Amino acid sequence: MTDKQSILSELENGIKGLQQEAVIEAAKKALAAGVSPVEAIEHGLSKGIRDVGEKFARKEMFVVELIYAATIMEEAIKVLEPALKASKEKRTSSGTVVLGTVSGDIHDIGKNLVRIMLEAGGFEVHDIGKDVPTERFVGKVKDVHAALVGASSLMTTTVQVQKELVDSLRASGIKAPMMVGGAAVTEEWAKEIGANYASDANNAVVIANQLLGKR
């Protein structure tokens, strides 16, 4: 048990300390020691990334560090992935979210930040990328039975597409709440199109939890 504990804390501390090599080593060690991949993620990596996310929110860490920590976590999950697929365990989730940048907009750094923070907050995030056509958004939401849809726009020319997206979702009978954000979006606009506004990545987690009835 102490061996497992020490591997889990190596994963957690490696993320906190932004040490890519140490985290990858620890992920390999976890597999070799028979630690369940779900446990390695939830009690190791996720604890680390949540801590980094909280420090980021308190302005004790920088956005560059947050993204770097997320990159390390992704690499570590790649190591754990085969074992994760083989096992029957499922990761616990605060809710399923489909996230993307709307059609016509290729600016995705803000959206990526939102993904990192939502994942750190325990959400299962399906990131469908940037410049995503409305019909693909709707299709993905149906496929994964998303509880929440997140769409971002940086350019003023693409905010209108958010409205099309809400309308299409509702026309398809999808009731999942919609969260919008991005530099071109205002709270007033969100209200007007029947969506919820998130002002930044931290705020997105707060709004997501509110919309899904948690906290």
Place this chain on the structure above:
Amino acid sequence: MAESMKIGTLGMKRLKVMEPKDADDVHARSLQLLEKMGIKVSSDEGRRLLKEAGADVDDNTKIVKIPGRLVEEMMAKCPHRIKMGARNKKNEFVLDGKHCYTCTDGVGVATIDLDSGERRPSTLKDVADSAKIVDYLPMMHMYNSLVTPLEVPKHAHTVYEFMASLENCEKHFTAGSTYRREEAIHMIKMAAAVAGGMKKLKRRPIISTLTCTTSPMDLGQTTDAAIEFSRAGCPPHLMAMPLIGATAPMTVAGAVVLGNAQIIALATVLQLAAPGSPLCYSTEPMAMDVQSGLFEGLFPAADMVRAAHVQMAKYYRIPIFVGGWGTCSKAPDVQAGYEKAFSAFICYLSGADMTSGPGLLENWTVLSFEQLLIDHEMFTMMADMLQGFKVNDDTVPMDVIMEVGHEGHYMGKKHTLDHFRQMWQPMVTDGQTYKTWKDMGGKNAVDHARDKAKEILKTHQPEPLAADLKKEIQQIVAEAESNIPH
């Protein structure tokens, strides 16, 4: 706790506002004025030193005609690098032409109260509070009493200012207005008490002084005090304050020559008094509003004189301390922002080692704590640009660029992680999204600066002076109060 002091680097190619031949011409014309018309030297000791060195002295008119070769000989004795000591050794630095620093200016007579926002007469507490804030701010390098305490005996205000600074700020102190020899003697005594004696003070001068000459062509009343500082090895900053159109000709070049002549004449006196002693070229020109006749520090012409004087200091290869950051604004507002930014930046772009003026409004007469924080912020932005940048394998990561490819980003890259801490960071500038800004009270930079000033005053505690040293300094202040003539 405050961050430790950070020093700016002058890594950029220097701006020159004059052609090299114009700088030669400014020097030649300055010598011509000093030889032909001479300069008024009120100091008896100053005239004696000049006379002994071969100058043509008239003790009735106090006009001294100084041979050009004497001036050049004395200018060559001025050190190129100057060490600036500080109460706390970690705050010491060197004026070497390769770094940039900033200092507050003095000496104002009113303060915009941090709590009430009212403009009121300045007090000793304002000196202490502003010194404490300067102690905290990482890119404020030295303190000149921003205001004068109006409640202390007027004839001894400088020693009170120095005492309040010593008690609240562990950085270098420069005296803003030391006019009389007796003031200088007592301030040097206080400094020596802190440094551990006169010898140690000379190695590590924790005090310097501004020495104002009077335009046109008068060394003014401060020469005796400056001589004392020079002999103690504490650098005087030899300041010209030509008032374009009033006490100097109505042209930039005219004011440049007049100011330069005064500065090199004073340097000649001080190098005769204490050969090889450290000193700074210094300038604080002003311009006249030609419509009203009011004089103001803010006009572009005055800032051009500053930049030209920076170039002249480089010509003589001596450090320069520029009085800048002028504004006539009555509040920390947009006008204060643009006047101060232009004034300071052109001086630094020209290669100024040091500028002073953060925190003051209304032509250096009114203290605003908010403005002090904002000016510090502006300096940190300028310093970030002034350091310049290098082009090499580390700064242009070819492999990372190729790895990221055509649509990726650099935010998760090790190279980004390794370099992001060099990025400028705001202290009081607002950079929030509209919603966050609105939710947090819709505060602008002035509001943030006020909050930050209050926070610093509440939480920052400089190392107190040792009890016996504090007592010794109080005794010197009491002694000064009875010895300095009223």
